Structure formats: structure tokens, C-alpha cells
Amino acid sequence: MTINTVKQSLSGWGRYPQVAAQVARPDRYVELVGLAQQAAIARGHGRAYGDAAISASGTTVLMTRLNRFLAFDAESGLLTAEAGVSLDEILQVVMAQGWFLPVTPGTRYVTLGGAVAADVHGKNHHHVGSFSAFVREIELFTPQGVLRCSADLYPSVFWATVGGMGMTGIIGEVTLQLKRIPSAEMQVQHRPAANLAEAFALMESAELDDEYTVAWIDCLASGKNLGRSVFMRGHHAEGALSSGPKAAKLKMPFDLPGFALNRYTVRAFNAGYYRWEGRKQQAFRCDLAPFFYPLDGIQQWNRLYGKKGFVQYQFVLPPETAAKGLEAVLTRLSLSGNASFLAVLKRFGAAGSGLLSFPMPGYTLALDLPLRHDTLALLDTLDAVVLDHGGRVYLAKDARLAASSLPRMYPQLDAWRELRSQLDPEGLFVSALGRRLEMC
Ligand SMILES: Cc1cc2nc3c(=O)[nH]c(=O)nc-3n(C[C@H](O)[C@H](O)[C@H](O)COP(=O)(O)OP(=O)(O)OC[C@H]3O[C@@H](n4cnc5c(N)ncnc54)[C@H](O)[C@@H]3O)c2cc1C
Known part of the structure; x- marks a missing residue:
């Protein structure tokens, strides 16, 4: 399957740095299979501030057209959607039925995939933890194939992907447990x-x-x-x-x-x-x-x-x-x-x-x-x-962080690298941030 790309200058929300990128915008879920076989990195709404959502040397995959709701149980609050759905789109559907996000960052214009990849936190972290505590399952497209994973199913892949800033593959689908609210x-x-x-x-x-x-x-x-x-x-x-x-x-x-x-x-x-x-x-x-x-x-x-x-x-x-x-x-x-x-x-x-x-x-x-x-x-x-x-x-x-600071800040970096290299032995999924910080 041929995947069309266009050249574009991209940046994060801070508009620094600006990076020349090759961008693909799939609108069919199946296209993710091919995109995961080449050098790529997923991008949601580009609300990460720096260079995290730009591929280092391959295709930057805009996920925002993959924004279909797949299942929602209004009794239990369990939602499954494609990873390009934004938190705003979720709120437009679920709030009237008494549901809210269990953890939300300071903007609702981020995608489900971006929220998982950064394992975002909110003002209630000291009580409930971060986004991943409510993610029940994800579907991940890697160069080795497609994998469903969770805290119980391939947990090592799941915990490398949560917070892994897109460098373990493309998250295609997310199942999230929402939180009941009494009012708006x-x-x-x-x-x-x-x-x-x-x-x-x-x-x-x-x-x-x-x-x-x-x-x-x-x-x-x-x-x-x-x-x-x-x-x-x-x-x-x-x-x-x-x-x-x-x-x-x-x-x-x-x-x-x-x-x-x-x-x-x-x-x-x-x-x-x-x-x-x-x-x-x-x-x-x-x-x-x-x-x-x-x-x-x-x-x-x-x-x-x-x-x-x-x-x-x-x-x-x-x-x-x-x-x-x-x-x-x-x-x-x-x-x-x-x-x-x-x-x-x-x-x-x-x-x-x-x-x-x-x-x-x-x-x-x-x-x-x-x-x-x-x-x-x-x-x-x-x-x-x-x-x-x-x-x-x-x-x-x-x-702008220096690569030398990273291992001291993230002591599990080597364990993450090890797991990542099993999923992506050829090093296809590397973002500009990953390259700058010598993560892969
Ligand atoms: C005003 C503002 C307030 C914010 N407040 C908070 C806050 O309170 N708490 C907090 O934790 N964060 C906060 N953020 C940061 C933001 O929540 C994260 O950067 C989030 O990852 C952005 O999601 P996005 O969809 O825009 O992803 P992008 O910015 O496009 O991408 C971010 C990372 O996610 C990866 N990614 C995106 N989609 C996928 C996918 N489908 N599969 C695999 N990887 C993917 C990218 O490769 C990249 O590494 C804030 C940002 C802004 C602009």
C-alpha cells in the first residue's frame, strides 16, 4: 500500500525547534500496519512543547483522522476509541451521561495516543496517579507486528509504551476507564x-x-x-x-x-x-x-x-x-x-x-x-x-535537555532501551527528541 507524504516544517506547542518533516495523514486504520514497518513516529495534536512528536529521519504520522469511537458502555464508563480521538471529543460525548476523564492534563486538545505516550498527569495525581492507571488496554503497531497489551497482557511492552513518548510503536486503539461525575x-x-x-x-x-x-x-x-x-x-x-x-x-x-x-x-x-x-x-x-x-x-x-x-x-x-x-x-x-x-x-x-x-x-x-x-x-x-x-x-x-542528564533523571532508561530494541531492532521509531537525547 502506498502512503502519501508531504514535506512540512513542524514544531511542538512551544514553536521551538522547527524541524523539516515528512508527514503522512492516514485516514484508514489499516494503513498503520504499513507505517509501522518504516521509520516513523506518531503525532497527535502536537501539544508536547518540544520535538517529541516529530520523526528523527522518517515519517511523522498524524493520527488525528483516526478518531473513531469504537465502544462506550454508559453503565460502566469503559470507552474504546482510536488513538487520534481527542480528550475534547471524548468529553463532548460522555459528560452529558455523567462521565469524565479520570486524569486530565491542563488542555483537552490532546489525543488519547498522546496522553498514553506521555502518561499524562493532572491536579489529582497525589490521589489517583497518572493516566496509565486507567488505561485497560492498548493496541500497538510495532515493526514486529500488532500487539494488544495491558498491565496483565505483555505488561513489559505496556509499561515501556506508557510514558515511552511514541518510540515503542504507534498506539492505534485505547480502552480507558472513565470516572463518574455528579454534575458539570x-x-x-x-x-x-x-x-x-x-x-x-x-x-x-x-x-x-x-x-x-x-x-x-x-x-x-x-x-x-x-x-x-x-x-x-x-x-x-x-x-x-x-x-x-x-x-x-x-x-x-x-x-x-x-x-x-x-x-x-x-x-x-x-x-x-x-x-x-x-x-x-x-x-x-x-x-x-x-x-x-x-x-x-x-x-x-x-x-x-x-x-x-x-x-x-x-x-x-x-x-x-x-x-x-x-x-x-x-x-x-x-x-x-x-x-x-x-x-x-x-x-x-x-x-x-x-x-x-x-x-x-x-x-x-x-x-x-x-x-x-x-x-x-x-x-x-x-x-x-x-x-x-x-x-x-x-x-x-x-x-533542549542534554543527553548526559537523562540517565540520572530516568534510572530505568536502560531497561526501557532493552525492551525497545526487542520491539524495534532496526531503530525505526525514533523521534527528534529521542535522537537529541540519545535514547535509542
Ligand atoms: C496548555 C498545555 C497544558 C498541558 N498540561 C499538561 C498537564 O497538566 N499534564 C501533563 O502531563 N501534560 C500536560 N501537557 C502536555 C500534553 O498533555 C502532552 O504533551 C501530550 O502528550 C500531548 O498530546 P498530543 O496528542 O498533542 O500528542 P503530541 O504532542 O502530538 O505527541 C506527544 C508524544 O506522544 C506520542 N504520540 C502521540 N500519539 C501517539 C500514538 N498514537 N502512538 C504512539 N505515540 C503517540 C508522540 O510521538 C510524542 O512523543 C500540556 C500541554 C499543553 C499545551
């Missing part, structure tokens, strides 16, 4: 934290814990305000069900000029956000979308950072070193003046079994930085802090 609304409460110590106290407080928790940190605050944050907690409220979230009406119409985001404009935004959101100390109700997906409210918001793009930096630190390590990172960021909108701090619970899954017990911080002449050098210094404190960087957000 959330019961939410905010608390301001004047500094990092207060933010940690709020995140650790058993009394304030909730189904979902998160803190937005002002990365430009310094001195006694270092780590100034708004802590947010929420759970699904009782009430009426309704259909899935509405598409955003706002759209970023053009690339903002590079100078528009600077330490002064971002400092003013962050200070205003802290005051405004920190005031909401009385519990209030809101729709699911603004609570889970605030950034989905503006289409193409990544154009805010201008044509040069931006990088997202997300790392996790173990509980024993998190406070010291975060203080060191925030101090460096604040001194650099590199403007980041409020960054997101989440708490992680127990790690899952994915060999390269990002979450481990502790705290994770995610922040966006515009690409300036000194941004990449600044991030190298942050890598050193993260390594010194026993942490790791999230591959789904990465565009």
Missing part, C-alpha cells in the same frame, strides 16, 4: 500564600486537601515574597449534568512582538493575578472548563510569545528536597528576570510502573519562558539544580 460544575476555593513556605503549608495541609489541588506561583516575586502563590482546591459539585465544554471564542490573531512580554509587563500581570485570584477565599462554583483548562479559553495562545516561540520547563523534586530545590530554582529565575507568567505547582503521589513515566512522589513545577538569547543557558543551570536535588525533567515539555 466544580466547587472551588482559593487561598493566597505570601511565599514558598506558606504555599507548601497549604499544599501539605490535610484539612485543605481536596480531590484536585494546584498552586499558581509568581516566578518573578523575590526576597520575602519568593514563591508567592495562589493555592486552588476543588472537587466535582453536586448538580445538573450538561454537555461537554464549549470551544473558545477568543483567538490570538497574530504573533505578539518579542518585546511585549518582558519582566515589567509580566510582573504587572502576575501581581494583578495574585491579588484578584487570591481574594476568592469563599468557596464558589464554576464550570469544569475554566477549572481544568483555563488556557484552552484562547485558541493559539502560544502566539503570545512571538515568532521565536518559547520553552516550557517542568521538573519534579522528591518531597525531602522539594522546598530547598524550588527555592534555588525560583531564586535563579527571579534574578534572571526571564519573564514567566505564573507557573504551576502540583503535588505528585506514588509513581506508576511506566519505565519512563515522569511522575514520582514530590512536587512538580511547570513554567513557560520566552526564548531569549540567555534562556537555554539559564535552563542548563536549572537542570543542575534539579539533578542535585534528585529530580527529573518532563520529556513531553522538553526541547
Whole structure:
């Protein structure tokens, strides 16, 4: 079967780096068999920030036309769909019937395949773990053939694929256990934290814990305000069900000029956000979308950072070193003046079994930085802090980590490599990220 490809320049959500790619867009499931026999890498909605969803030297396979629902049991909440179905498309079908995603990232515009390949986490990781905890089965297209696997069936393949960033093959189908919800609304409460110590106290407080928790940190605050944050907690409220979230009406119409985001404009935004959101100390109700997906409210918001793009930096630190390590990172960021909108701090619970899954017990911080002449050098210094404190960087957000840092961050890398080379002895499934990090 001939598979048509077109040449295209591709990037991740951060628009850095831009890579020349050969792109195929199958619309028949059976085409995956042929695509898995050649150098390829699957791509969902391209919401990974860096170069993860671009083939190093072969075909990048756009999965978004393989978006058929195959089965849904409204009694049990078990859903089977092709891997190109987006989380948004799922919500449009299941929410009115009282079901929601058991784990959701901060955007609903990611595919099922992308969610499995990155083993994504949400604001409830400290209670329920990551996406893979709810994946009952996947169908995987490898150069060796097609394989159905799960935590019980070929578990070693399953745990190498979950978090394996597309480099064990193409995930064609996913069966996911959804979560019951009583309504389409959330019961939410905010608390301001004047500094990092207060933010940690709020995140650790058993009394304030909730189904979902998160803190937005002002990365430009310094001195006694270092780590100034708004802590947010929420759970699904009782009430009426309704259909899935509405598409955003706002759209970023053009690339903002590079100078528009600077330490002064971002400092003013962050200070205003802290005051405004920190005031909401009385519990209030809101729709699911603004609570889970605030950034989905503006289409193409990544154009805010201008044509040069931006990088997202997300790392996790173990509980024993998190406070010291975060203080060191925030101090460096604040001194650099590199403007980041409020960054997101989440708490992680127990790690899952994915060999390269990002979450481990502790705290994770995610922040966006515009690409300036000194941004990449600044991030190298942050890598050193993260390594010194026993942490790791999230591959789904990465565009620039050095290969030498990877084995120290991901101790199961060799086990993953071993398994991968059995599935793909000729090294066909290598992404630009995989090549840069010398993973395969
Ligand atoms: C605004 C925003 C908020 C985010 N918030 C979070 C968050 O809270 N938590 C979190 O964990 N992540 C978060 N992310 C990251 C995002 O969830 C992941 O990068 C996810 O993998 C993107 O899915 P995608 O469908 O866009 O995949 P892509 O970006 O296209 O691909 C990501 C990886 O998945 C692989 N892949 C995609 N489809 C398949 C397939 N069918 N078979 C095999 N491999 C495949 C690709 O090869 C690549 O390695 C966020 C991203 C954005 C832009």
C-alpha cells in the first residue's frame, strides 16, 4: 500500500525547534500496519512543547483522522476509541451521561495516543496517579507486528509504551476507564500564600486537601515574597449534568512582538493575578472548563510569545528536597528576570510502573519562558539544580535537555532501551527528541 507524504516544517506547542518533516495523514486504520514497518513516529495534536512528536529521519504520522469511537458502555464508563480521538471529543460525548476523564492534563486538545505516550498527569495525581492507571488496554503497531497489551497482557511492552513518548510503536486503539461525575460544575476555593513556605503549608495541609489541588506561583516575586502563590482546591459539585465544554471564542490573531512580554509587563500581570485570584477565599462554583483548562479559553495562545516561540520547563523534586530545590530554582529565575507568567505547582503521589513515566512522589513545577538569547543557558543551570536535588525533567515539555542528564533523571532508561530494541531492532521509531537525547 502506498502512503502519501508531504514535506512540512513542524514544531511542538512551544514553536521551538522547527524541524523539516515528512508527514503522512492516514485516514484508514489499516494503513498503520504499513507505517509501522518504516521509520516513523506518531503525532497527535502536537501539544508536547518540544520535538517529541516529530520523526528523527522518517515519517511523522498524524493520527488525528483516526478518531473513531469504537465502544462506550454508559453503565460502566469503559470507552474504546482510536488513538487520534481527542480528550475534547471524548468529553463532548460522555459528560452529558455523567462521565469524565479520570486524569486530565491542563488542555483537552490532546489525543488519547498522546496522553498514553506521555502518561499524562493532572491536579489529582497525589490521589489517583497518572493516566496509565486507567488505561485497560492498548493496541500497538510495532515493526514486529500488532500487539494488544495491558498491565496483565505483555505488561513489559505496556509499561515501556506508557510514558515511552511514541518510540515503542504507534498506539492505534485505547480502552480507558472513565470516572463518574455528579454534575458539570466544580466547587472551588482559593487561598493566597505570601511565599514558598506558606504555599507548601497549604499544599501539605490535610484539612485543605481536596480531590484536585494546584498552586499558581509568581516566578518573578523575590526576597520575602519568593514563591508567592495562589493555592486552588476543588472537587466535582453536586448538580445538573450538561454537555461537554464549549470551544473558545477568543483567538490570538497574530504573533505578539518579542518585546511585549518582558519582566515589567509580566510582573504587572502576575501581581494583578495574585491579588484578584487570591481574594476568592469563599468557596464558589464554576464550570469544569475554566477549572481544568483555563488556557484552552484562547485558541493559539502560544502566539503570545512571538515568532521565536518559547520553552516550557517542568521538573519534579522528591518531597525531602522539594522546598530547598524550588527555592534555588525560583531564586535563579527571579534574578534572571526571564519573564514567566505564573507557573504551576502540583503535588505528585506514588509513581506508576511506566519505565519512563515522569511522575514520582514530590512536587512538580511547570513554567513557560520566552526564548531569549540567555534562556537555554539559564535552563542548563536549572537542570543542575534539579539533578542535585534528585529530580527529573518532563520529556513531553522538553526541547533542549542534554543527553548526559537523562540517565540520572530516568534510572530505568536502560531497561526501557532493552525492551525497545526487542520491539524495534532496526531503530525505526525514533523521534527528534529521542535522537537529541540519545535514547535509542
Ligand atoms: C496548555 C498545555 C497544558 C498541558 N498540561 C499538561 C498537564 O497538566 N499534564 C501533563 O502531563 N501534560 C500536560 N501537557 C502536555 C500534553 O498533555 C502532552 O504533551 C501530550 O502528550 C500531548 O498530546 P498530543 O496528542 O498533542 O500528542 P503530541 O504532542 O502530538 O505527541 C506527544 C508524544 O506522544 C506520542 N504520540 C502521540 N500519539 C501517539 C500514538 N498514537 N502512538 C504512539 N505515540 C503517540 C508522540 O510521538 C510524542 O512523543 C500540556 C500541554 C499543553 C499545551
